[in-house]
Every structure is written in C-alpha cells, then in structure tokens.
Amino acid sequence: MKTGAKILVESLQREGTEIIFGYPGGVVLPIYDELYDSSLRHILVRHEQAAAHAADGYARASGRVGVCLATSGPGACNLVTGIATAYMDSVPIVALTGQVPTNLLGNDAFQESDITGITLPITKHNYLVKNTADLSRTIQEAFYIAGTGRPGPVLVDIPKDVSTSSVKDVPVPEKVELRGYNPTYHGHKRQIEKALQLIAKAERPVIYAGGGVILSNASAELIQVATMLGIPITTTLMGIGAIPGDHPLNLGMLGMHGTEYANFAITECDLLFAIGVRFDDRVTGKTETFAANAKIIHIDVDPAEIGKNKRVDVPIVGDVKAVLSDMLTCLKKTGVHDAWIKKIQHWKQHHPLKCPDDGGLHPQFIIRQMSEMLGGDAVIVSEVGQNQMWTAQHFSFKHPRTWITSGGLGTMGYGLPAAMGAHFARPDLPVFDVAGDGSIQMNIQEFGTIAHYNIPVKIAILNNRYLGMVRQWQELFYDRRYSYTELPAVEFVKIANAYGIEGIKVESPEDVKPALQASLDCNGPFVIDFRVEREENVFPMVPAGAAINEMIGGHPR
C-alpha cells in the first residue's frame, strides 16, 4: 500500500521529472512531507506565478515537460497567469494543485477554488483526481498530453484525501492510449508533393517560420530545406533561434517590429512557405495585404491553425520535423532565385535596423554589446515591452531554445522566473533576463529565490523609468499624453543588495562592456541597472491594422 502523495512523487520521477518549482500550503502538506526526503529537487519560489513561469522557462530551454506545484485556492489562482502564458505559446508544463478534500468539494470550503473550471480555457486539458487509484495513470496521461502533438499546459488538481489515502500500487500501461487524442505527425504524401511543385515554380519564395519549428526541434531540417532551395527565412518572435542570426538566408523577425526587409519580402513574395506559425495579428498586420500575391503552403501539427486567419493553398497537417524530413528525402537542389535574392540583399543593405550612436546610453547598443560578448552561447530571456523587442531585433541568436520570451500572452513579469527555470535546464550556459523597469517589478520578489539557491541569472534592466512600450504608443498615437506610464526612479542595485545579490548601475556606453563582464565573472546572480535614454522608440513599427510594408521609423524607400 502507498499513499497518494508517494504515488505522485514516484509518478513524477517515472515521467523523468528532475525538478519542480512550488510553494506549500495546507492541502499539499502530505505532498510536501513526501518531498522532504525525496531525491526529486524542489525549488521554493516566492510567488506561485513564478513557479509556473519557471516550469515554463525550464520546458522551453530543455524541450522537456516542466512541473510546478501549488496549494489550493490562492496558490492555484496565482498559477493562472503562468498557465495562460504557457498555453498561448504551446509550452508543455504540468501544473499540480492541491484541492480541498473530496467530501468538501463544492462546499465553499476554506481555500477552495474551482481551479479546473478556472483553467478550462487556458489548459490543453485538466483533471480533478477523485480516487488515489487513478493518480498514477492521470500523471502519466498529463505528461503525455502536455508533451505531444501541439504541446501545452495540463493541470492536475489533487484533493487532500487523495494524497493521504493509500492504495495498492497499480502499474501504469506501457503506452498511453486516448481515443480522443491522436495527433497527426506525418504529413500527407500528396500534399507534400503539391507543396514541392509549388516551390519549384516560385520565383520569389519566402519561408515564414515560427515557434512550431523550435517546439518540434526542426531547426536543422529547416535550414537544410532552405539552403537546398535557396529560400530566405523570416522568423516570428517565437521562431527566433531557428536559424542563426548571421546566416545569409536569415531575414530576421517579421511583423509589427520586424525588419523592413522581412516585411518587404513578405509583401512581394509569390510563395509563402509557412512553417509552425499561426498568422497572429502582430505578424500579419492587415491580413488582406499580408503576402497578398503569394500562394501559401502551411505546415502545422494543429489542424485548427490551418486556414484560421488566412486562406491556404496547400495545407499540411503534421509535425514540422517529420514533414520537413519527408520533404528532404525527395528534394532536388533547385533554388536559384538570383533576381529575388539580389533584391533582398539590396533591401538588407539599405534598410538595416537602426542603432543610434550619439554618445547616449541606448538600449539597442546594450543588446548589441551583449550579443557580441556572448556570441550566441547563452540563454536570453526577456520581459515584455520595448526591452523584449530590442532584444529580439538586435541580439544575434545562434541556437534554438536560447531565446525565451512570452509571445502570445505578452506577460510582464515572465522573464525573471522563466530565467530561473532556464538555468536548471541549461546550467552550462549563462542565462540573462533582459528586463524593463516596469516588468521586473512584477515578479521582483524572485530576487529572493535566486539569492536563496544562488541561481546565477544575470538581470539586465533597461531602466527607462517608463512603461516604455505603452509610452511609445502614447507618443505616436495619443499626442504624447503620457497617461500613467511614467515610473519613479528605483535603485535596483539597492534592492538586489538587500537580497544579498550583487549589482551595478551603468550610465554611460563605455561602462556597458565592463558591467556585462562583471556579471559574467560573478558566479551567482547579478543585477545591472542600465539607465538608458528614456524616450527611445522601437522601430520600425507597423501601426495596428496597417499593412506590414507600411512601417514608420524605417528608412526612406
């Protein structure tokens, strides 16, 4: 006989879990008691939202399922933003929550909340376990659902008596079989052939690659296909890292803050090869003019993404890696689009991203310095806002899973806890959180966690004393009426010091490199408070609802 708590911990280990991020409370006491002398590592965060983001950061950096744990009621509710963040970006996490005992369910018991009801629209699936005998099997299913097909968060709600009761150990099946869940991995042969025919006929093809490429670990296949066919690649915010920043075929990011050349290429292409993307409005701008003259091929593992926002000529439902591999087996080296490549080269030359150089401390310059120093061998996590966009634009990534950001939900406060999680996935790499002064204060209590466990996350705050991205919109579209977007100065180094973390304030460009070096030389966490130009804007920018080639802040055409 084994208690539910013991079964839970053993099930997690059976599924390969090495670390969980959590926070205790009444109904999870039995689980915490089991963790006390378990070999399963547990990191005590300072707020449950951070536990969910840390599990998410761990999952994104490692490609494995991340795990977080919270108590019922307030603990479970604090996970919600983190679960929604993972849901929007298709990140595999298993969120475990305690629940009031089954005999009190529905009674408005102390710290009861209907967390399966609350998370219904933001989980791939969720469970309320009512019998200890079902626990082991449920955990197995939860991991399977979270990590396969289009990944996503799964929540398992565990009433206290389910943790405390004992049952005979029931072995789980070798393989999970769920009648209502059968993701398609291999693309339809005929569709693949049709796609290849379209590609062969194209004169101005572009690949539009997204988070699906990263999730399916298909970056090598992507680059191989693109190189053989001679097709330039633009990536979404989530697809960054799929192709090295300095690769000759890389056009950088497209969309609202994309490069001019990526947006021009999309607008003028005659074939759009969309891979693991979802035609988000931040990418397409006005959908009618997005790749308006192109035939569209779309690969995605989720059939619901195909044709959702844009009509597609050749849909291919399947796992990106599997489909691209199948394509490679029947691919002949074609790929001479000389005139097109030349045109793109011309755009690249005449419309590069701008980096002001007037002696001021500009955020773009800081990111470029970081990029130069780290050479792509680091995990870069960001918060949300201008800091995020500048990092996406100016850091040259070399590998997939080294760029970690909240794309779909755009969750301020994501970065620091996600960076903690990423460290445990990639202890071999330096991990940076590029932060805004607004965002960092949304989960600044996690300074406590990184100090407690000496997690060597480096926090680079681009401190403009504004909710900068919102201020930018107010400047451009609301007549510079800065309504509630100015923040008072905060001495972040002092806050860091109070937690026992080292830090440094930087006010001029020549101090950037030494400060970054100091952060790398420190073997624990480190905070750099960059006092940047306050009213810097992220350019180019496609105003909401405009066509993506109608950018402001670019170069004259």
Added chain:
Amino acid sequence: MKQHTLSILVENKAGVLSRVSGLFSRRGFNIESLAVGPCEEPGMSRITIVAIADDDKVEQIMKQLNKLIDVIKVSDLTGSPRVERELALIKVTAELGTSRAEIMQIAEIFRAAIVDVSPKSIILQVIGDTEKINAMETLLRQYGIKEFVRTGTVGILRGSKGVPGGK
C-alpha cells in the same frame, strides 16, 4: 450565416459538457439548442448542438472541438439527409367547452399526445422538427400557454451509415 447541426461524440466524463459548451461561448457562438445523453457506445455520450454561424466559423469550431481530449468525433450533419427531432411539452389553458375541443383537434393534426388533463388545463406532448413545434406553439397561443418546455434538437443521418468524419 446558416443553421448547423453538429453531432459530437464524447467520453462521458465529468465536465465534458462545460468543455464543449464553453468552447462555443468563448469563440462567440450562440447555441440555439443543445441535447445530450448516453448513446450506443458504453461510456460515451452524444451531444447534438444547433448553432447559427458562417461555414468557415463552423469549420474552425469543429477543429477546436476535435482538440478536446474527451471529444471522440465531431460531425456536421447539415449537408446530409437526416432526421431531426425535438420534443415539446405544452401546458395550455383549456376550460371545459369549445376551446378544449379545438385544442384537442389541433393536437390531432400535429399528432401530439395528451399526457395530462385537469379541469383548467391540458398538457400536450409533441415531437417534430423545430418548425413543426414552432407552428404548433403559434396555433395554441390564442388559448393561453401556461408553460412551454422543449428539449434540444437531436439528429441522426438517414440510411445505414453512421455519422461521417471524426478524428
């Protein structure tokens, strides 16, 4: 915009109805009618939902429904020859005398059954498609409808074939 009848085979698990109906409301669909009950397969239920929407929106909601783990199969019956029925119970004011006779005549025309009689009212049970039931309601209104309850529509394809499509 067109009326669609969707037949959804689901695992008979706690919360499955709210998963399905929640998807409709979240994606901006109004459900015209909904009926659910156990079906030919043990442990499964079939949900019939009638909704009014554009074809491409319906395609999207069907794809989203298919993503629910507890949903086994989703079919749009709309284009195919099918039988659709709902059942209504109508409590009509019927004092003894001519009105009562007239009501019983209407019932006969609609092949409705009289399932309860009291000195002041009778209860009719009618089965048919939505239009038939609406028509009957219209006719009975002049006598005074005290209460009117109807099930959602259930639908089934004609012929020996089961519902098409699925995962």
